[in-house]
Amino acid sequence: MSRPLSAALSASARLSSKNSIYARASAGSAFRSGRVGVIDSSGLKLTYTIRGCSIHGRGEKRGIGRLGDWAITSLLNLPISQSPNTPISQSPEVLMERFDVVVIGAGGMGAAAAYYLARDGRRALLVEQFTVGHSRGSSHGGSRIIRHSYVEREYATLAPHAFALWRQVQAESGARLLADTGGLDFAPPDYPTLLGRLETLGALGLPYRLYAQDELRHDFPQFRLPAGWLALYQTDAGVLSATRCVETLAGQAVRRGATVWENSRVLSVQPDGAGVRMEIDGHAGRQIVLADQAVLTAGPWAGRFLDELGITAAYAAPLRVTHQQLVYMEVAQAARPLFAADRCPVYIGLPMPYFYGFPIWERPGQLKVGREMDGPAIDPDGERSVDADAVAEVEAWVAETLVGVIPKAVSVEKCLYTLSPDGHFLIDRHPQHPQVLIAAGFSGRGFKFVVTTGRLLADLAASAPGDYSSPLWRETFRLDRFVSGKKLSPSVDTANL
Ligand SMILES: Cc1cc2nc3c(=O)[nH]c(=O)nc-3n(C[C@H](O)[C@H](O)[C@H](O)COP(=O)(O)OP(=O)(O)OC[C@H]3O[C@@H](n4cnc5c(N)ncnc54)[C@H](O)[C@@H]3O)c2cc1C
Structure with a gap:
């Protein structure tokens, strides 16, 4: 006994x-x-x-x-x-281990947090229920858009930091993570998101050019817009190679002393005095892990922890997970030079439901196009099937918009969005247990901010509760905005990429 x-x-x-x-x-x-x-x-x-x-x-x-x-x-x-x-x-x-900080979930956010914590000299453990770079969460695949053009200044002013930090990781690792392609946003001339982005870029002195159709046809003949639409071009935009970014960040974290456990699932997170106690079902059986701090970066799986930690009950902050899908299409041989990454910017059609796409990047002769899907909330562990109607809509949009792309899906990739109630990120300390840090609800725009979020989490972990002096902190991230009765300010940027 x-x-x-x-x-x-x-x-x-x-x-x-x-x-x-x-x-x-x-x-x-x-x-x-x-x-x-x-x-x-x-x-x-x-x-x-x-x-x-x-x-x-x-x-x-x-x-x-x-x-x-x-x-x-x-x-x-x-x-x-x-x-x-x-x-x-x-x-x-029962095995027992102790670390300074345990990071739960090795998607983009967790890998970056572990990297910056390790850089700061913290003894960090990064725990991933699958393997680093797996394809069941939100951070996998060959491409994500990075850009400055946001209506909201919180994000537009964060983007230059993101570019700088990505370039730093790229230089340190030697891995090619970021390609500068420029970016185009298309919309009717009076479309609020277009006007808002123009205003913010102008106010912040970030470079851009507004194209009318004739000029666009001259400089970028691979795009065809509906009559009267405008295109906002920014040089400071590009493609991040998502899976490679995650693997590189995790690899650099290990190089700097972090430990990574793959195929290890965190079963519970319990504040324990001033520290945190976690039960992990992993490669070595069930383990108890103790830490001074825990960082919750569980992406689409974060909701369960927010429930257990009392956040969902105390704050009206339910996270909604939705299916998304990306469609790969063949580019006709003659059009391939125009869709190469040195000639073709990333592109977003702003009106809802928004469409977006990439140059030829991950696969020879093919490019990737997505359409925002506002479907029902789903279980991240549930089955994932392709929505054929949404694929057909992407095919129709490509037929109208991209000159020289064969508008027929050759394959479809699935991915998950985790949406917060107001569309803004949730990055904060647990109000009662500040040793638990939370980073969730990054919806469709989080990847470019993986590095700023990782750096911010390490800054929060290093500072006293109540200290929000990191230059990467934004008031919009606060958890207590969800206190019941408080009026939320939902994101007004429609194409939330
Ligand atoms: C189709 C699509 C297109 C997108 N396009 C862009 C874009 O162009 N630009 C942009 O900036 N952003 C984009 N995004 C958004 C961006 O990719 C996400 O916001 C970001 O990747 C979220 O990262 P994350 O680390 O929070 O989540 P995830 O990558 O899902 O990571 C969470 C991790 O936690 C692990 N985990 C969960 N529970 C546990 C547990 N109990 N124990 C151990 N591990 C656990 C999971 O397995 C997972 O690996 C896009 C997203 C999608 C889906």
């Missing part, structure tokens, strides 16, 4: 933070299959044998030594045989 250490102790010794605790390892540096001893304040020494217990952390010593107080609380919950000094025979295998 097994019972918690606290129960085993209660009859003969009281455990307090003044007690010292020590462990003798039977092998290696971890206290695996070792004896754990407790000396209570009266000097009474009790020893217990714990199997499969691996302890790291502040105060760790090889052989006999004092461990930090955290070990006492965490050991209290370990199953242990009833009588002291008896090897455990029936207790489940």
